[in-house]
Amino acid sequence: MPNIRSAAKRIRSDAKKRAKNQAVLAELKTMGKKLTQLAQQPEKAKALAASLVSCYDHAVTKGVIPRGRANRKKSRIAAFVAKLNKKS
Numbered sequence: 001m002p003n004i005r006s007a008a009k010r011i012r013s014d015a016k017k018r019a020k021n022q023a024v025l026a027e028l029k030t031m032g033k034k035l036t037q038l039a040q041q042p043e044k045a046k047a048l049a050a051s052l053v054s055c056y057d058h059a060v061t062k063g064v065i066p067r068g069r070a071n072r073k074k075s076r077i078a079a080f081v082a083k084l085n086k087k088s
Contacts, residue, residue, distance in 0.1 A: 024064045028055055028073075035077065042084040049081045 002008045031052045038045040056070040 021064050024055075024059050024062070028052070028059065028065075031055065032073075032077075035080065039084060042081075042088050045084055046081055049077050052077060 002011060031048065035045060035048050035052060038048060053074050056065070056074055059065045060067050060070045
C-alpha cells in the first residue's frame with residue numbers, strides 16, 4: 001500500500017494505461033491471426049492488411065509499441081500479402 005497520495009494516484013493511472021495498452025496489443029494479435037486465416041482470399045487479406053498496418057502506426061503514435069517492432073511487423077505483413085498475390 002502506498003504511503004504517499006501521489007503514489008496511490010500513480011498506481012491507479014498506471015492500471016488504466018496498462019488496460020488500454022493490453023487491449024490494443026490483443027487487437028493487433030487478433031487481427032494478425034485473422035490475416036493468416038485469409039490465406040485463400042487475397043482480396044480480403046489485402047484489405048485487412050491495410051487496416052492492420054494502420055493499427056500498428058496508431059499504436060506507435062500512442063506509445064504502445066516501439067517503432068522498430070511496428071516496422072518489422074508491417075514488413076512481414078507486406079511480404080505475406082505479396083506472397084498471396086504471387087500465388088493467385
